[in-house]
Amino acid sequence: MARKTSENPGRLAQIAQTYKMTRQADPKVGLIVAAVGIVTFGVILALGFLIGHPIWAGILGFLLAFLAMAVIFGRRAEKAAFGQLEGKPGAAAAVLQNVGRGWTVTPAVAMNKSQDVVHRAVGKAGVVLIGEGNPNRVKGLLANEKKKVSRIVYDVPVHDYIVGTAEGELSLKKLRTTLLRLPRTLTGPQTTQVNDRLRALGDPMSKLPIPKGPLPKGMRMPKGR
Structure with missing residues (x-):
């Protein structure tokens, strides 16, 4: 019982923090969720009166209303979180570190003086390199890093993307979904071997100031279209 009591305040505090963050970017979120x-x-209650079962309809209506409110709030909280991350140094790294189990993320494996940066993620889909910064500069940085990686893990797929909003770039909110949809070509032990081999490239060039702040738990980001 004591354990449950100690966990509940943490969950409530997290919800309150997420709501506060969301409300800063979306002032109408409370009204919209309540209206839904x-x-x-x-x-549901009106339909219950029509069919002669208002009590059962009221119970069902309450449950469905709560579910609908949770879904709408989750979507708006997710949108607000991405809005706060967009354009900040290390935003892609913040999203990558929420990809989930099975991925090893190394932020800032390459960087130039203008702070354009490349992050690396290794999973069963192979190696994924994510560039963020000025598109014209980061292309060369990404290409160089891909050559380095390909020389060491020549037998492993290497995917590369540039995070941004321009045509041909990968939006921040679709980054996680894109990685999760890549075809799996490696086993768990093979993934470990790839990580071991990539250590030959050395430690990351620098540690970026990854944006801090509450990201909705279980965000499943992003549920891309």
Whole structure:
């Protein structure tokens, strides 16, 4: 019992923190979520009166209203979180570190004086290099890093992307989904071997100031289209 009691305040505090963050970027989030809940409950309850089962409809309406509110709040919180990360140094690294189990992320494996940067993620899909910064500069940085990686793990797929909003670039909110949708070509032990071999490239050039702040837990980011 004591364990459950100690966990609940943490969960409530996390929800409150996420709501506070979301409200800063989306001031109407409270009204919108409340409206969704009220409308959902009202519609289900009205149908219950029509069919002669208002009590059961009220219970069902309450559950569906709560579910609808949670879904809408989650989506708006996710959008607000990405909005705060967009354009900040290390934003891609912050998203990569939330990709999930099975991925080893190394931020800032390459960087230039203008702070354009390349991050590396290794998983069962192979090696993924993510460049962020000025597109014209980061292309060369990304190409050089891909050559280095390919020389060491020549038998492993190496994918590369540039994070941004321009045509041909990968948006921040689609980064996680893109990685998770890549075809799996390696086993767990092979992934470990790839990581070991890549250590030959040395430690990251620098540690970027990865944006801090609450990211909605279980964000599953992003549910890209």
